[in-house]
Amino acid sequence: MSGLFQRLAPRSGPAVPFTIDGVPAEARAGDLLIGAILLHRRALRRFEFGPGERAGYCLMGACQDCWVTLADGRRLRACTTLVEPGMAVVTGGVGE
Secondary structure, three states: OOOOOOOOOOOOOOEEEEEEOOEEEEEEOOOEHHHHHHHHOOOOEEOOOOOOEEOOOOOOOOOOOOEEEEOOOOEEEOOOOEOOOOOEEEOOOOOO
8 A cells, every 4th residue: 555644553353345436445444434545545635626635634523624525425524434345435536
């Protein structure tokens, strides 16, 4: 993995498969979506008001910077949502 985050210690628990822009990815049971995405990517999403990328800010659900979209159209906070098997995150290719 070559994302913004690195796992400092191995995490036990079953693997949780999900996708980021259709690309298979893997997290561990109990991982938050923000951490799972940033293990694989350097950014979480595009900034809606300019050309930049966003990676979350407060990591506790207060700043509103971690909203992501799923393939089914739902929007959720990546920093307070656990990864679920088969989750399909859509970023439009940001942070690859």
